[in-house]
Amino acid sequence: MTASVTESWARIETWLARHAPRAFAALEPPAEAAAVAAAEEAVGQPFPESLRQSLLRHNGSGHQALVPPFWMLLDARNIVDSRQRRMRIYGDEPADREDGDPESEYGPWWHAEWIPFAADGAGDYLVVDQRRHGRRGRIGDADHETGCSFAPSPVWASLPALLDATATALETGEPMEGYRRVAVDETELEWEDA
Secondary structure (H helix, E strand, O other): OOOOHHHHHHHHHHHHHHHOHHHHHHOOOOOOHHHHHHHHHHHOOOOOHHHHHHHHHOOOOOOOOOEOOOEEEOOHHHHHHHHHHHHHHHOOOOOOOOOOOOOOOEOOOOOOOEEEEEEOOOOOEEEEEOOOOOOOOOEEEEEOOOEEEOOOOHHHOOHHHHHHHHHHHHHHOOOEOOEEEEEEOOOEEEEEEO
16 A cells, blocks of 8 residues: 655655755655645646645755656646646647657657646656546656656655655665665765666
């Protein structure tokens, strides 16, 4: 059973505070509820409840790659900015256009019903797929060159699953999707090939 967003964040915070205090200190404070509501209005759709809960716990992870191997959680403002940037590039395509099978392992380059929540700093995003289909809420890797892919692993089934898997990888030291956590000089968190 997947832990809740709140439970996973508590586990992540506990591990970081003990083993990577700089990474713990880099976590942003909670977002204001009004800032989350303004971000939802700016993107034109409500955030999934799990994303809302995560932002209300920590409004991003700062410049710390919290999710392996290099994903930094975005704050509410950067969610809006990132989505708007992708929408400008995407063009004037209709928001409801169909891009193949929405339950496929591969998606289009971008879709209006995706909400970016993590970035790698090189133009790629993790997105929550909000299209109305059987796997709604799954996590996709929106690569700026090749388009979006949706891994079949249960880790990527939802934001709660991703945060739960991250917490477990931190606690156990076991690899997550081929990456193992490393506390550098016992102060910072990094992920390396397992």
